[in-house]
Structure formats: C-alpha cells, structure tokens
Amino acid sequence: MGEKKKSKKKIIVIVVLLLIVALVIGVVYYSKMNSSSKGSKDITTEELTTHSIVSSVSGTGVVTASSTEEVYAEISGYEVKEVCVSEGDMISAGDIICILDVTDVEEQRTDLTEDRDEAVSEKEEQDADYDDQLKESKENRSKRLDDAMITLNEKKEAYDNAVSDYSYYSYQYEDQKKELIDAGISESAAEARLSTMSTALHQKKSTMEAAEAELKNAQDQVDAIKDENDDSITDAKETYDDNAQDTIDTYNDNIENLDETIGKAVVRSTISGAVTEVYAEEGRTLNGTKVALIEGMSGFYVEANIDEYDVADVQNGMTVVMKTDATRDEELTGKVTYVALKASESSSSGSISEYSSLLGGDFGSISGSSNTGDASYTVRISFDEQNERLRLGMNVQVSIITEEADDVLAVPYEYIHEREDGTTYIEVVDEENSGVDEEGNPITRTKEIDVTKGLEGSYYTEISSPDLVEGMQVVVPTDDSSQSVDELLNMVGNAGGV
Numbered sequence: 001m002g003e004k005k006k007s008k009k010k011i012i013v014i015v016v017l018l019l020i021v022a023l024v025i026g027v028v029y030y031s032k033m034n035s036s037s038k039g040s041k042d043i044t045t046e047e048l049t050t051h052s053i054v055s056s057v058s059g060t061g062v063v064t065a066s067s068t069e070e071v072y073a074e075i076s077g078y079e080v081k082e083v084c085v086s087e088g089d090m091i092s093a094g095d096i097i098c099i100l101d102v103t104d105v106e107e108q109r110t111d112l113t114e115d116r117d118e119a120v121s122e123k124e125e126q127d128a129d130y131d132d133q134l135k136e137s138k139e140n141r142s143k144r145l146d147d148a149m150i151t152l153n154e155k156k157e158a159y160d161n162a163v164s165d166y167s168y169y170s171y172q173y174e175d176q177k178k179e180l181i182d183a184g185i186s187e188s189a190a191e192a193r194l195s196t197m198s199t200a201l202h203q204k205k206s207t208m209e210a211a212e213a214e215l216k217n218a219q220d221q222v223d224a225i226k227d228e229n230d231d232s233i234t235d236a237k238e239t240y241d242d243n244a245q246d247t248i249d250t251y252n253d254n255i256e257n258l259d260e261t262i263g264k265a266v267v268r269s270t271i272s273g274a275v276t277e278v279y280a281e282e283g284r285t286l287n288g289t290k291v292a293l294i295e296g297m298s299g300f301y302v303e304a305n306i307d308e309y310d311v312a313d314v315q316n317g318m319t320v321v322m323k324t325d326a327t328r329d330e331e332l333t334g335k336v337t338y339v340a341l342k343a344s345e346s347s348s349s350g351s352i353s354e355y356s357s358l359l360g361g362d363f364g365s366i367s368g369s370s371n372t373g374d375a376s377y378t379v380r381i382s383f384d385e386q387n388e389r390l391r392l393g394m395n396v397q398v399s400i401i402t403e404e405a406d407d408v409l410a411v412p413y414e415y416i417h418e419r420e421d422g423t424t425y426i427e428v429v430d431e432e433n434s435g436v437d438e439e440g441n442p443i444t445r446t447k448e449i450d451v452t453k454g455l456e457g458s459y460y461t462e463i464s465s466p467d468l469v470e471g472m473q474v475v476v477p478t479d480d481s482s483q484s485v486d487e488l489l490n491m492v493g494n495a496g497g498v
Contacts, residue, residue, distance in 0.1 A: 010305050011183035043444050045429055046471035051410040053457040055403040056321075061304025061381070063324070063394040067296030070327045075262040076287045080101055080280050081265075085292065089275045097292050100265040123244040130237040137230050143332050145225045145321060152218035159215040162208035169201045181413040208463040274392065300383060300390050302334065304398045305344065305376040313402045314339050320381045321399045326358055326389045336400060343375035403455050409468055410460040416479055425450045427475040428462065439462045446475055 011251050038181065069382060081101040085091060158452075173194060180190035267280075269292075277293035280286070303323060306314060322332040381398060411426060418424050430447040454462030 012016060028129075041096055043188060043446070044476040044478070046411075046415075046476055048409060048411065048468065048472045048474050049429070050407045051457075051460050051472060053405045053408060053410055053455045053460055053462055054401050055455055055457055056399040056401050057306060057311075059304045059306045059379070059398050059400070061302040061379075061396045061397060061398055062239035063300050063390050063392055064302045064303045065273065065295040065300035065392055066269050066382075067273070069270060069273075069294040069296070070240055070290050071099060071267060072288065072411045073098075073267050073286045073291055073293045075102075075261055077285065078265065079285050080282050083280050085278060087275055087278050091269055091294070093270055095269050097267045097269055097275075100267070101285065102262050102265040103434060105258055105261050105265075112251055112258070115140065116248060116255065119244065119302055121246050123241070123248065126240055126244070127237070130233060134230050134237075137233060141225060141228055145222065148218065148222045148225055151424040152222050154219040155211065155215040159208070162204070162211040164203040166201070166208045167464060169197070169204045173197050173201050175405065184299045198387045246406050256391070267291050269294050269431055276392075282443050295392055300392075301337070301382075302381040302387060302396050302489070304379045304381060304396065306379050308343065308377065310373045311339065311377040311379070314379055314400055318469070319401045321401065322381070323397045324390070324394050325390070326391065326394055327387055330387075332387060333384045335384070336379060337382050338378075338380035340378040342377075344378045397408065405462055408454065408462045409464065409470060410457075410462050411474055413456065413461045415474055416451065416461060416463065418450075419478075423450060424453055429473040431472075431473065450466060 045375040054308050078100040080098055082099045084096045084098055113338070121354055136472055176197070177187075177190050177194055180193060186191070273294045273296040275292055276295050278291075279289060279293075280291045302320075316339065318336045320334045320336060322334060323330075378397075379400070381400075415426055416424050417426065425448040427446050428449055430445040434448075435443055449465055449467045451463040451465045451468065454464060456462070
C-alpha cells in the first residue's frame with residue numbers, strides 16, 4: 001500500500017516538472033524570436049509608445065431582479081376560488097394572480113343595494129309631496145293677495161271720496177260763516193245759523209275717518225299676506241330630507257366597503273415579471289399569507305461579490321464592464337450603485353498540509369494554516385442598457401474600473417527596474433553614443449532614465465519623466481532561462497523527494 005502512494009507522488013512530481021520545463025523553453029524561444037536585429041545580439045528593444053491604462057477590480061456576480069414583489073391578499077379569512085398563474089409564467093402588471101371566494105359579501109351587497117334603492121324611492125316620493133304642498137300654499141296665498149288688493153283699492157277709492165266730500169263741505173261752511181260775519185253778525189250767531197250745515201260737516205268728517213280706518217285695515221291685510229311664507233313646510237321638508245339622506249349615506253358607505261372587499265378578492269400583480277413562486281391553493285383559506293412571488297423582468301441589476309482585498313477601492317458611480325455566457329462576446333456596461341459595509345460571506349480553504357501532500361513534501365512544521373478564507377462584500381451594479389438575452393440568476397464576470405489614464409507613456413511592468421534606494425528607472429538605447437566599431441559591427445549602448453511609476457494596469461504601467469520621448473527604444477529585460485530551469489529542478493527535486 002505504501003509503494004502505491006509513493007509511486008503516485010513520483011508521477012505527480014514528474015508531471016509538474018515537465019510542465020515547468022515546457023514553460024521555460026517556451027519563454028526562451030519567444031525571447032529569441034522577438035530579438036531586435038538593429039542592436040547587438042544581446043539586446044532586445046521595444047518602442048516607447050502611449051497607451052490607455054485601466055486599473056480594475058474583478059469579481060463574479062449573478063443577474064438579479066431590480067423589482068421583486070411578494071404578493072399578499074389584502075383581505076383575510078376567505079378561501080381561494082381560483083389560481084390564475086403557475087410558476088414560470090411571464091405576466092404583466094395588473095394580471096390576476098388568484099381570485100378569492102366572496103359570495104357571501106356579494107349577496108350582502110345585493111341586499112343593501114335593494115334597501116338603499118327603496119330608501120331613495122321613498123325620499124323622492126316624500127319630496128314630491130312637500131313640493132305639492134308648497135305649490136298649493138303659494139297658489140292660495142296668491143289668490144288671497146289678489147282679493148285683498150281689490151279690497152284695498154276699493155277702500156282707497158272710498159277714502160278718497162270721503163276726503164273730497166269733507167273738504168267741499170268744510171269749504172262751504174267756512175265761506176258762509178265768513179259772509180255772515182262780514183255782514184255784521186257775530187261769530188256765535190253765525191255758527192248758530194249754520195248749525196245744520198255744521199252737523200252735516202261733522203258727519204262728513206266721521207265718514208272720512210271711518211274710510212281711512214277701513215283703508216288701513218285693507219293695507220294691513222295686504223301686508224300680512226305678503227309677509228306670509230312657507231317656512232313650516234320648508235322646515236319640515238329639510239328635516240325629513242336630512243334624516244332620509246343620512247340613511248341613504250349609511251347604505252352607500254356600507255356598500256362601498258363591501259365593494260372594496262369584493263375588489264380585493266381579485267389579487268393582481270403590480271409589476272411585470274416572472275412568477276417564481278406560487279403559494280395560493282384552491283380551497284385554502286388565506287389569513288395574511290403570501291400568494292405569490294414575482295421577479296421583475298423589466299430592470300435587472302447584478303449582485304457581485306468582491307474580495308476584501310479589493311473592496312476598499314470600489315465606490316458608487318464607478319464604470320463596470322461585464323460579460324455573460326448568454327451575451328457571448330458582447331461587453332455590457334454599467335455603474336456601481338451600492339457597496340456593502342459588512343461582509344456577506346466567507347469561503348473556507350484547505351490547510352497548507354493538504355497542498356503539501358500533493359507534492360509529496362513534508363511541510364508539517366509550517367504553522368499558520370487556516371480554515372477560513374477572505375471575506376467577500378456585496379456590490380450592486382446597474383446596467384446602462386437592458387439586454388433581452390439576460391435572465392434571472394445568470395452568472396456574470398464583472399470588472400470594476402477603479403482608475404483610468406488615456407494616452408500616457410507606459411511600458412510592461414517588468415521593464416521597470418528598482419534600485420536599492422527605492423528609485424526606479426528604465427533602460428533605453430543611447431542613440432548619441434551608439435554606432436559601429438572599427439570592424440563595422442554595430443555597437444548599441446544604453447543608458448538609464450529615472451522614471452516615476454503611475455497607474456498600473458494588468459500589463460502596462462504608466463511612467464513619467466522629463467527625459468522620456470515617445471518613440472525611444474526601451475531595452476527589454478532578459479531572463480537567464482537555463483539558470484531558471486536549474487533552480488526549478490532543484491526546488492522540485494528537494495520538495496518532491498524523487
């Protein structure tokens with residue numbers, strides 16, 4: 001049994017060794033194929049050019065619905081009469097999810113409606129009766145007023161005649177009395193002679209005063225009729241109308257409440273999307289339970305997990321480039337809309353001893369193995385444009401662009417060298433001091449240019465220096481491939497125990 005395990009370890013180590021040798025040989029071959037013909041054989045150069053550099057954070061996510069509705073029935077205690085959807089159905093906002101059985105409520109509404117209509121009919125009949133009373137009262141008052149006006153006119157005419165007659169006799173009496181006095185008869189004697197005429201004058205005055213009283217009575221009668229109104233009838237009508245309308249309003253309020261219940265018996269979706277869960281069952285009584293779950297399809301977003309090492313660089317509003325299997329090579333773009341402040345999950349990883357067993361080495365003395373991996377944080381990403389090929393739950397590869405630099409001088413990261421003091425430089429061809437030797441062989445000389453590193457992309461790194469000129473030739477660093485292979489062989493041999 002031990003021999004089999006040892007043989008298996010040797011096979012694994014040999015396979016790893018062969019892969020490493022093949023990789024090194026490929027690197028050496030690639031370097032030779034890319035050697036520059038215009039320099040010495042030991043120097044390979046590359047032209048310094050500008051690039052657009054993007055620094056990004058990568059992660060994986062899933063397509064999620066931007067609008068999700070948990071559908072509930074708004075009324076409780078009613079049985080489900082009909083379920084109108086199934087899981088997987090695509091529905092629109094307003095579509096019916098299920099219908100509850102509210103037959104008892106509908107019957108109650110019918111009874112209340114009949115009672116309300118009867119009350120309305122009674123009110124209309126009573127209003128008509130009061131209107132007839134008002135009409136009759138007005139007609140009677142109009143007739144009495146006409147008769148009183150006739151009497152008033154007659155009394156006014158009689159009064160005017162009495163006044164005229166009295167005035168005439170009074171003038172005659174005073175005129176004759178004056179003539180007698182002018183003839184030398186004393187006033188008392190003159191009045192004695194005119195006693196008969198004086199008596200008639202007093203009678204005329206009494207007649208005039210009686211006519212005046214009758215005229216006043218006739219005028220008072222006319223005024224009294226004019227002042228009459230139909231307040232008693234109107235007040236009675238208003239009191240009845242108020243009571244009757246209160247009764248009708250109560251009926252209407254109750255009917256409206258029943259209509260609301262009947263309307264809520266038809267449970268509808270407020271969003272368009274896919275029915276992902278159906279909880280309602282025909283014959284089952286609902287008591288505040290969910291009816292269905294609808295995942296909106298009109299607006300998707302991506303919920304991605306970003307490693308704790310990268311999440312601090314992610315901010316709202318950053319541009320995101322995304323790819324899915326469903327959209328093939330098409331790149332989708334979006335924006336970061338939310339970055340979680342709390343870790344969402346942690347992944348477990350094996351201990352170091354698990355990996356050492358694969359290589360057959362003895363790493364048991366190395367401490368610090370862990371059973372928990374890096375935490376991840378939820379990041380939500382909106383799409384700039386929705387894509388019809390997207391579906392809920394699809395996997396998405398996301399690249400969040402944290403920094404960008406356009407048209408900057410840049411070289412591959414390994415072209416930049418670092419001194420012991422921490423300063424950095426690149427090696428370029430010194431055109432002024434390069435040329436040919438006495439035998440006509442080309443001589444390529446190089447020089448160092450101090451540079452400052454800027455934005456680092458996945459391959460190129462931005463560099464800056466006042467001495468840099470676009471188009472200058474940058475020396476490509478060389479690898480000692482044979483030494484690398486020896487080191488790898490020694491490392492694998494020591495670890496593998498071959």
